Amino acid sequence: MRTPPPAAPSWPYCAHSAAPSTDTVGCRGIHVPGYTSCLAHLTDADRTAYLTGLAPGADIDHRGTPFTQRLLNDFLNALRDSATGKPSFGTAWFDEAQFSGDARFDEAQFSGDAGFLGAQFSGPASFREAQFSGVARFDDAQFSGETLFGKAQFSGPARFGRAQFSDLAQFGWAQFSRNAWFNNVQFSGQARFQGAKFSGVAWFNEVRFSNHASFQSAQFSRGQQFSSAHFSGRARFDGAQFSGTARFEGTQFSGDARFDGAQFSGTARFDGAQFSRTATFTAVRFAGAPVLGPLACKEGVDLSGAQFGLPVTLEIAAREVVCERIRWESTATMRLRYAAVDLSHAVLAAPVAVTAHATPFSDNLGAEVNEDLLTGPARVKVNSVQGVDAAHLVLTDTDLNDCLFSGAFHLDQIRLEGRTFFAPTPTGWHRRGIRLTRWTRRRTLAEEHHWRAQTAGQPTPPPGRTPSPRHWRPGPHHPNPGPTPDPEDVAALYRQLRKAFEDGKNEPGAADFYYGECEMRRHDTTGTPKGERRLLWAYWLLSGYGLRASRSFSWLLAAMSLTVLLLMSVGLPTHDPDPATTGTLHRSRISLHTSTPEPALRGGWHQRMTWARTEKATRIAINSVVFRSSGQNLTTAGTYIEMASRLLEPTLLALGALAVRGRIKR
Structure with a gap:
């Protein structure tokens, strides 16, 4: 398909090298006042005359003009203030201008509006320490080489919408006094905004950072928006200060994202943010964030040393959430999915709830948060509460299989709700x-x-192998x-x-x-003590510390069986003894005396092991369990056997009943 020729610009243009068959427009440079050519295509004498007539602070218009490095240097020298040695512009228009070679506007002063809309910089472009007093327009500009705006000052609005930076883009320590627009910008090289100050709203919606992006120690006074931005490389916001609302809704971080030491004085919105690697928020201070998330992170979210000053709700889907030495000054709710949580030495000044969220999160518009980065069950594990004052801690539906409790305070006041796994x-x-x-x-x-x-x-x-x-x-x-x-x-x-x-x-x-x-x-x-350990050993052996009814009842059945066997063997007499009565006659008085002989055990084993004796021995054993005397005639050995059974067997029955009660008590 044939590409249509570019449209002619709206200003009177040079048309140098125009050809009816190939390029009907030619050079797009605007006419120099008083001439019919652009600055690049003036004769040497006319160009010299024009440049000689320029004075610092003059308004200039060189839209569409192609600038070589030499031409640009001559042009800047013509506008250089002899007192300061800096190029000085009034209103400056360079829309669609083309800069080949080095384009150096270092320390340039633009007292009026500065327009570079659609400008093309084929080589390095430098605006270090430049001052823009009016509107600075760089929309749709293309920067092919290194671009330096270090320590530049934008007193008016700064617009870079849809600009393309193919190499390093340096905005370190730049100052934006009004709103700054970087929407839909493409940063193919590194983007450095370390130390930059944004006094107005900073707009970075749908920006694509193909390389590393650094906003370390940047200051956002009235809020910033990175909604739907995409960071392909490492994103650094260490030490950044967010005084207004910080919006990262739908932002994608393909590399590591670091916010170490940052301060969020206003609301921090990460609704639907996606972190393909780790997200680090160590020592971050959240002073006014009622909700953090919902966000999804493939690897881990590190909140170690973070501080939350107001009630907050955290909604995070991640493999790991590290909260070591985190500090909650007010109530907090952590709704998590997939995460293994480390709460070691966290400071809880108010109740904090850690809850496993059963369903995927939804953002503020009701849309379901994408969790494609995470696979497997969404169970939440708590790995450690060491050093935590657990009096304010509530764990709901959490997996505590590997949780370390040693060193926690007031552990007896912790609340474990829902389905808790150990x-x-x-x-x-x-x-x-x-x-x-x-x-x-x-x-x-x-x-x-x-x-x-x-x-x-x-x-x-x-390492990496699941324990058997x-x-x-x-x-x-x-x-x-x-x-x-x-x-x-x-x-x-x-x-x-x-x-x-x-x-x-x-x-x-x-x-x-x-x-x-x-x-x-x-x-x-x-x-x-050893004696106590032996008592515990017996307690464990007989009833599992009063918690294993099957063990108690097994011992009871064995004891009753042994009692029956011993009674049949040596405890029950072969025949019940018959009382014998004897009397004496003394004059008219008769004295009678009745005596019962001791029960005697006679005969062999075939006489002792009978069904009748089994039934009688069983009755005696059952009576012993319920603290009742059998009322049977027993041998001396049988009497001691019954006494022992009346002591031991009710104890085993009581231990079994205690075990059953311990499992069903409410």
């Missing part, structure tokens, strides 16, 4: 010498896993026993979490933590 014990059968054992199914803390893995001498799994469910999971310091919590420490954690469940009227939920507490006390060789 690490299970290893599965399957395990050999201990010649014995086969199987761990009781219960919820455990990560600290117990770490201690048992360390004491068992388990090898450290290779048949083994205890090693801790981060495995196999070093120093930083690994010992049983006394783990018992204290279980005790506090048990109280938290009990205070929440969740007695069944507290049962596993009581079991874990007793387990750790039983293995604690330093803080628990």
Whole structure:
């Protein structure tokens, strides 16, 4: 398809080199006043005369004019103020001008409006320390080489809409006193705005940064908008100050995004923002952000050391959310998806809720936030609450399989709501010498896993490999026993979490933590006396610390069976003894005496092991369970057997009933 020829400009143009068959327009440069050619195509004498007549501060109009480096230097020298040595312009129009070679407007002063709309800079362009007092228009300009606006001052509005920067664009420490428009700009090289000051609104909507972009220590006094912008490289906003509303709705960060030490005095809007790598907000201060997000991050969001001064809601879908030493001065709600959260040493001055959000987030317009960067289940894990005052912490529907609780304060006041998951014990059968054992199914803390893995001498799994469910999971310091919590420490954690469940009227939920507490006390060789450990061992063996009804009832059945067997063997007499009465006659008085002989056990085993004796022994054993005497004649051995059964068997029955009650109590 044939490209149509460019339209003729609206001003009187030079038309040099125009050809009817190929280029009907030719040179687009505007006529120099008093001539019929542009500045580039004047004769040497006419050009010299024109330049000689220019004075600093003059209004000039050289739209569409092609400037070589030499011509531009001669032109700037003609406008150079002898007192300051700087080029000085009044109103300057360079729309669609073409600059080949170096275009250096360093320290130039534009006291009126400056227009560079559609200008083309084939080589480096430099406006360092230039001063624009009026409107500075660079819309649709094309900068092919390095572009330098370092320390430039824009007293009026600055417009760079749809401009293209093919190489480095340097705006470091530039000052924009009014609004600055960079909408739809294409930065193919690095874009540097470090230290820039935007006193008006800064517009960067739909800007494309194909390389690294730096806004370090930049100041945005009245707000800025990066809505739908795209950062292909690294984006740096370290130390930036956002005094007004900071808008990053729909912004895409393909590289790392860093906001370390930034200050958001107003609202920070990241609705629908997409981070393909990490987003770092360390030591950031959010003074007026009621909502942060919803945003999606493929890797991790780092909020370490951040400060939130007002109530805030954070909506984040990310693989990892790091909140180490974060400080919440007011209430906060963290709604998360996919995330593993680290709350180590966070400071909570008011209630803070961490909640797993079941459905995808929606932005302020009701549109669903794109989560294509993330795959797998949206379960939220909490990895650590170490050093946290948990009195203000609420965890809802979270996975605590790997959560470290050691070092937390007021852990007994933490609130665990919804479906909370803890690490299970290893599965399957395990050999201990010649014995086969199987761990009781219960919820455990990560600290117990770490201690048992360390004491068992388990090898450290290779990096990136999921631990086997048949083994205890090693801790981060495995196999070093120093930083690994010992049983006394783990018992204290279980005790506090048990109280938290009990205070929440969740007695069944507290049962596993009581079991874990007793387990750790039983293995604690330093803080628990030996006698107490032996008592705990018996308590565990007979009833699983009063929490395993099947164990208690199994022992009860075994004890009753043994009682029946012993009574049949040595406790029940073969025949019931018959009382014998004897009397004496003394004068007219008769004295009678009745005696019952001791029950006797006669005969062999075939006489003792009968169904009738089995029924009688069973009745005696059952009576013993309910604290009743059987009323049967027993041998001396049988009497002691009954006494022992009346002591032991009701205890086992009570332990079984206690275990059942512990699982169903509300």
